[in-house]
Amino acid sequence: MKKYIMSLDQGTTSSRCIIFDESANAVSIAQKEYRQIFPHEGWVEHNPYDILKTQLEVAKKALEESGLSASQISGIGITNQRETTVVWNKETGKPYCNAIVWQCRRTADICAKLKADGLEQMIKERTGLVIDPYFSATKIKWILDNVPGVRKDAEKGLALFGTVDSWLIWNLSGGKCHATDVSNASRTMLFNINTMSWDKELLKIFDIPYKMLPKVVDSSCVICETQKKIFGSSIKICGVAGDQQAALFGHGCFNSGECKNTYGTGCFLLMNTGKNRVNSEFGLISSVAWRIKKETFYALEGSVFVAGAAIQWLRDEMNLISYSAQSEEAALSVNDTGGVYLVPAFTGLGAPYWQPEARGIICGLTRGTNKNHIIRAALESLAYQTNDVLSAMVSDSGIKISTLEADGGATENNFLMQFQADISQINIKLPSCREATALGAALLAGLSCGVYNDLDEIKRILITDKSFSPKIQDETRGKLLRGWKNAIEKCKI
16 A cells, blocks of 8 residues: 655745655645744744644645545654744743744844844854854743743743644644754754753743753654544654755755755755764854654755846836746847846845845946846856855865756756856756645654665655756856856945
C-alpha cells in the first residue's frame, strides 16, 4: 500500500497543506490567505486564531480532496514562518495578544540598548545571530513588558511562548504538548547553538522566565499525536523545521557545502555546513539546519531583502510590465543592459553588506537606454545579490560551491536562471517538485514514521527537472561584476 504524509506549511501571508505520497508527488494542495495587521508604522501582527483556523481548514480540505482518510496518513510534518512570536495562557489556551511577526520592527529600541551594552559579540557567539528585531527574544520581552498580566502569569508558569510551530503543535495535541524543534529554537536569540539548549544567561539578560519556553526536540522524531476529533483519527506529528531549513532539506542538501536559494519576495540562501558550526566574518548568520537522531547539522544563511519584489515594483509602481512573466521577454529583447545597473535597495542592503540606510538606485543611463534595459537590469540584480551572498559563503566556509539548488516563483524565469549560472560560475538545478519547503517538512516526518529508512532513500526520489550551466566568458563576467560593485558603492549612504 502507498504511504502518505501531510505537510502543514504555515507561511507569513497564507496557510497551506500539501499531502505527498512516498515518491514526493503532491496528491492534493489547499491554501488560504489570512489577515495582515499593521497597528502602527513598522509594526506587523497576526491573530494567532487566524493562523490556527486557516491551517486547520486547509488541512481538512487537502485531506478531503485527496480522497484519503486520516488513518492512511503516516505522519504530519510542520514548517512555518520563523521568529514570529505567540504567547498564550497554559490553562485557557488563549493568546494574550496578537502574534508579533518576524517583519515587525517595534523592538528596535531594545536592540539598540543591547548593542550599547556591548552584548553583540556574546550573543553572536552563543546564538549565531546578530542583534535585530527580526528574532524572537526582543518580541517576547516586549510582550512581557507591555501586555498587562503576562509577566505575572509567566512567573507562575501560566504564560507559554512559542514560535508558530509550537502554537500549532499545542493546539493540534489538545494542549498536551509544548514543543519546538532545534531549527526554530535557533532563531529565537535565546538558544545556545553550541550546547544545544536554552541559554540561562540570555534569559536573564532579556528577563524572560524559563518556564515559558517549549521543550526542544529533534527536527525528525515523533513529537505527539493530534486530537482524534480534528481529523477523525489521531495522526503523529513527527517532523518540524523552520521554512528555510525545511527547504534546504527538501532539496536534498544533506551534505556539507550543498546550498539552496529560494527566489521569493526576497532571497533566502542556506548552505549546509555539516556538523561544524561556521562563524561568519562576512555578514551571514549561523543557524541550526536540523537535528536527526541527536546529530546536529548547521547552516550559514544570507538574506537578500528585495528580489521578486523588484519585479513587482516594475509592474505595480513603474508600470513597465503588465505581469511578472513579461520581464523575461523584455530582458531577452536586448543583448545586454547597455551598462545600466539597478540596485533594489528599497529597504536597505542585506547580507553581506548590512547597510540599512542604503537606498535603491539606477545608474549607467544613456540616451539610448530604454525600458527593456531597465527591466533586464532589475532581473540581473537578483543574480548579482545572490552571487554576493554565495561569495560570502565561500569565504566563510572555505568550501567551493559547484551547484545551487533553486526554488521559488522566479525560477520560472529561464533568463534569470541562466544569468545566475553565468555570473556565479555554478550549475543551477531546479527540482521536479518546486514545493521544497512543504516537501522538506514531509520528508523529515517520513523519516521518523517509517516511510523512509534513511537519507539515501530520500535522495533517490528527488528528481532534477531542469538545470543551467555557465556559458559566459571570464572577461565578460569580470566586467559585469566590476560594474555591479561600483553600483553597490553608489547606493550606500
